Every structure is written in C-alpha cells, then in structure tokens.
Amino acid sequence: MFEKLLEVEQLYEELERRMSEPDLVSDMGEYRRVHKQYSDLTEIVAKFREFRSNQKQLEETEAMLRGQLDSDMRDLAQMEFDELKEQKIALEHELKVMLLPKDPNDDKNVILEVRAAAGGDEAALFAGDLLRMYMRYAEKRGWDMSLMSSNETGNGGYKEAIVEINGQGAYSSLKFESGVHRVQRVPSTESSGRLHTSTATVIVMPEAEDVEIEINMADIKREHTLSQGAGGQNVQKNETAVRLTHLPTGIVVTCQDQRSQLQNFEKAIRVMKARLLDIEQQKQAESLGTTRKGIVGTGDRSEKVRTYNFPQDRMTDHRIGMTIHNLPTILSGEFQTMIDALVNADQAEKLKYETE
Known part of the structure; x- marks a missing residue:
C-alpha cells in the first residue's frame, strides 16, 4: 500500500x-x-x-x-x-x-425514476412519497433538480416520474437507492383499518455523456401527442408531449412536462441515453461473472431493498439489516444516516475483496 x-x-x-x-x-x-x-x-x-x-x-x-x-x-x-x-x-x-478503485460514475449527475408497482392507488401514493423524499433530500444537499416527466394520478400519487438531479456527488450518494421499496401502512381509504403492503421501484442512473452513448436517430421512432394531466384533462392543446421508442431495444421514453416539443425531445433523448448506458453497464457487470456481489446488493431492479413500516415508524434496509425510526423526518429528506451506512458497507465489502 x-x-x-x-x-x-x-x-x-x-x-x-x-x-x-x-x-x-x-x-x-x-x-x-x-x-x-x-x-x-x-x-x-x-x-x-x-x-x-x-x-x-x-x-x-x-x-x-x-x-x-x-x-x-x-x-x-x-x-x-x-x-x-x-x-x-x-x-x-x-x-x-x-x-479502492473509484466508480467512474460517482461524480456524475443523476436521472432518477420512480414507478408505482404492486398495490394500485396506494402504490402510486407511495411512489409520490418517495419522489418528494428524494427531491427534498436533493434540496437539502443544495443540488439542482428538475422534473423531466411525470404521470400523476390526481391524488398526490404518481404512476411514474423521472427527475434530473445535478450536483457534486449525486450519483455516489444515491446509487444504492435502486430497487424495490415496500411500504406497510393503513391506507386512508381503508375503513376496517387493515394493513396494506404496496411497492414502488426506484432506478438511479448516471447521466450518460455523449462520448459514452451515441444514438443513431434512424433507430428512434418519434411520436408527438397532447400533454396529459391528472385525470386525463389536456394540459395544452398543442402536441408538445414527445414519445421516443428505441427500436433495437424496445425502450420507450415519454416526456411532456416541458413547455415545448423541442424541450421535451431533448429531455427524452437524455433519459434514453441514461437507460442505454445503464443497460450496457449491467451487461458489463454480468460479463465479469459477478465475482464480487457487494453487500448492498447486485443492483438487480427486482431486488427488495427497503421497507417503510408506518405502524412501527421505521425504515429498514434489508441489504445491511439497518433500521432507523421517525418516518416523517425520513420522508422529509433526512436519511443521510442510511446513505452513509450503505456507502460504508460497500467500502467494507470492497476492502474484504481486495485483501482476499
């Protein structure tokens, strides 16, 4: 050394x-x-x-x-x-x-996606809670953020949302958030007081640089539609929403939150590049034979990473077995303790691997 x-x-x-x-x-x-x-x-x-x-x-x-x-x-x-x-x-x-070898993506900006999964309306509400939690965390860190695309349900929930976060150390701090997040709580619509379990998926991707991902526009199918708001009412009468389909992979990106068609197209291209880079990096990790599976998980999007239990007022990360309490504070963006613990666990696993 x-x-x-x-x-x-x-x-x-x-x-x-x-x-x-x-x-x-x-x-x-x-x-x-x-x-x-x-x-x-x-x-x-x-x-x-x-x-x-x-x-x-x-x-x-x-x-x-x-x-x-x-x-x-x-x-x-x-x-x-x-x-x-x-x-x-x-x-x-x-x-x-x-x-330790540095993750080349650590200093990059982030494109973060949150999607409702199992649980219907309650899953959409939970996705909205997660989205606001990450946006408040970014605000506390002094990072710039903007909503790139969203599909609201009209009651504070989101079927899906994509946020761009720009700031020093954004990816290094948020990269372990990817995976399935589970919530256990009694929905406000549940008259019998029965506990429901719902899930939302989070994907954190480093923003791709032009030298890393080059898109052949001949591989892109571009469509324009009316921007839609919650409940289906038209936000604008012009066809400003942009839907891009990457024909070789089938990846679809829709952006509608910007004022113009061009702005939505530019945002959609950036999301597309990030997704393509993410796929490429997943393939590279698999080709290495996953010699070392980090203690914080393999990065599998289907992996259940965390539970938010409201009756017990706790958040538990299943990868490192850590629990912290006070969910209102956590959902207000105060969960740096968990992020630090995940980073430390990953470093400890890498150190162990380096000495084997």
Whole structure:
C-alpha cells in the first residue's frame, strides 16, 4: 500500500510542477485535464502526509518512553502514544478506502425514476412519497433538480416520474437507492383499518455523456401527442408531449412536462441515453461473472431493498439489516444516516475483496 501511495505522491508533485509551467495555460483542454487529475489526488496525498507525520510522532514518543522519565511524564507520554496509535489505525483505514478503485460514475449527475408497482392507488401514493423524499433530500444537499416527466394520478400519487438531479456527488450518494421499496401502512381509504403492503421501484442512473452513448436517430421512432394531466384533462392543446421508442431495444421514453416539443425531445433523448448506458453497464457487470456481489446488493431492479413500516415508524434496509425510526423526518429528506451506512458497507465489502 505504501509503495502505491508514494507513487501517487510522486505523480501529484509532477502535476504540481506541470501546472506552474506557462505553456500549459495556452492549451485549455490539457490544463483542465491536469488540474482535474491534480484535484483528484489532493485529498489522498494530504491524508498520506498526515499519516507520515503520525508515524514520525509515534517514533519520537516511543523513543521518549524508552528513556528516563519520571512517573508523571511517563504517564503523559504513554497517553500520547496510545492516542497516536489509534490515529494511525484510523488513518490506515482511510487510506485503504481512498485507494479502492473509484466508480467512474460517482461524480456524475443523476436521472432518477420512480414507478408505482404492486398495490394500485396506494402504490402510486407511495411512489409520490418517495419522489418528494428524494427531491427534498436533493434540496437539502443544495443540488439542482428538475422534473423531466411525470404521470400523476390526481391524488398526490404518481404512476411514474423521472427527475434530473445535478450536483457534486449525486450519483455516489444515491446509487444504492435502486430497487424495490415496500411500504406497510393503513391506507386512508381503508375503513376496517387493515394493513396494506404496496411497492414502488426506484432506478438511479448516471447521466450518460455523449462520448459514452451515441444514438443513431434512424433507430428512434418519434411520436408527438397532447400533454396529459391528472385525470386525463389536456394540459395544452398543442402536441408538445414527445414519445421516443428505441427500436433495437424496445425502450420507450415519454416526456411532456416541458413547455415545448423541442424541450421535451431533448429531455427524452437524455433519459434514453441514461437507460442505454445503464443497460450496457449491467451487461458489463454480468460479463465479469459477478465475482464480487457487494453487500448492498447486485443492483438487480427486482431486488427488495427497503421497507417503510408506518405502524412501527421505521425504515429498514434489508441489504445491511439497518433500521432507523421517525418516518416523517425520513420522508422529509433526512436519511443521510442510511446513505452513509450503505456507502460504508460497500467500502467494507470492497476492502474484504481486495485483501482476499
């Protein structure tokens, strides 16, 4: 590990020297590439230098303990030595995590889809609850978000909705949300007070870059329809809604929430690219033979990942066996604790795999 860290530090110092060269500014493309690589390494190099400083202090304190000290000074030196050892263990763990192969999608923006599944109207209401939960979470993180497409039921529910979320770390934070979410509660329409179980599916996709997915427009069937609101009433009399079908895969994307046909078309193309990239990445994962299935799941869209139980006021993630309480707070976008736990569990599994 330390040889690798020394190589990283050497590369960092080379990039630092490169950035001070006047000719680099004349090539903005190369300057951006060097600056990004330099920025990406800054945190791990700082942590490595902190680790080496800790090592030096440990050695000095250990030498002091081997010398002649009165009892009070020895107690103080031993206390400092113990603290430095704890810091060393923590720093080593942090450095191991930083050296793990980075998900190339982590810094990308997100296209998030929520769909009602089993449970009729109650499933649509739950899909609406999830949609608002993610939008509030994005708002708390200071991310930009916009509704790309939606199919409302008229009572606060959604048959489906697609949201674009732009912000630093959006995909790295939300990527473990994909899967089947289950709700257990008594619907407001249930007179007997019987508990119902309904489900909604969530799909989180990194936004595809043009260099990753290129669509041949000859493979796209494009249709225009009237935008529809809840209950079927026309939102606009013009045919602004756009329906795209990717003929080779059968993927269908409909966007109607924008004001113009062109805007809806552009949004639909971006969703189409994200779905195609998602399919390609799923194929790549399968072709690797799923050598390591992460503790947070395989990414299978049919996998039940979470339960929201209203009578017990809890949210349970089945992949890591973690439960947190206070559903009103969670549905208001306060579930960073769960996201952090999922990220930590994934990192722990990767570390285990790396050492096998």
